[in-house]
Amino acid sequence: MKTAVSTVETKTWSLIYADFKEITKARLAISVVFSSIAGYFLGAIEINYISILLLSFGGYCMVGASNAFNQIIEKDLDALMDRTKNRPIPAGRITVNKAIVIAVVLTVIGIVSLYLLSPKTAMFGAISIFLYTSVYTPLKTITPLAVFVGAFPGAIPFMLGWVAATNDFGIEPGTLFMIQFFWQFPHFWALAWMLDEDYKKGGFKMLPTGKKDKGTALQIIMYTIWMLLISVVPAFGFTGRLHLSIPAAIVVFAMGLVMLVFAFKLYEKRDNKSARKLMLASVSYITLMQIVYVIDKFLQ
Structure with missing residues (x-):
């Protein structure tokens, strides 16, 4: 009992x-x-x-x-x-x-x-x-x-x-803020693309054009480019104590390019499979980018 x-x-x-x-x-x-x-x-x-x-x-x-x-x-x-x-x-x-x-x-x-x-x-x-x-x-x-x-x-x-x-x-946390700020657009819009039909049942307006079209895909590409550029800015000495070595910047840039390729694939195919690949790539990018930043700091 x-x-x-x-x-x-x-x-x-x-x-x-x-x-x-x-x-x-x-x-x-x-x-x-x-x-x-x-x-x-x-x-x-x-x-x-x-x-x-x-x-x-x-x-x-x-x-x-x-x-x-x-x-x-x-x-x-x-x-x-x-x-x-x-x-x-x-x-x-x-x-x-x-x-x-x-x-x-x-x-x-x-x-x-x-x-x-x-x-x-x-x-x-x-x-x-x-x-x-x-x-x-x-x-x-x-x-x-x-x-x-x-x-x-x-x-x-x-x-x-x-x-x-x-x-x-100051400039250092402001830069970290901007990296994650721009990263969210391709990440979330890729997710919203996959879930668009379900979101519409709840009346949510999540995609920038309201549709799974070239306009939305183009904005995803634009924000991915901004994210990519800001992610390597600390390598140029403009961000105070937040510094990224050239080798680490190359690694971060290369990872960002992979994500950008998936963004272009979504623009080309405009299907849920491509959106899912971009979403997964974005999750990998933000995690690995942060790990690279931390490792690079302690190696310098």
């Missing part, structure tokens, strides 16, 4: 944990934390592991809170789309009130954790939540410009790590 009760309790906690990961979008949150840690390593003169722990924990909480608020606001629209109808709120596994408690608690814990690093770090974290939930989320059903607005909170994590390490905002 005790074994049966124990098994039920284990399954219950397993389901709660699964729903918590879903409502906080754990995979996305972990990728954001990775970007923040990369930014921290680039900015830090001495590595403080307590600071890394606070940045990781606070960063996850802030991203998790943003995603929880987003799912509360969009619960009715999520129920209309195949991709999101099984999320905890529209599926009825978590009530709106419980989701609000989760979001608020994560916000408070996240801001406090980041404040312990520095007030500026907490400020940028709070700005990120506000823009994502109060501006980007409502705009998604109104205008494709929502993606432009959403790129601001989305670009904060990489620079947030630098600010956490230095308690300073």
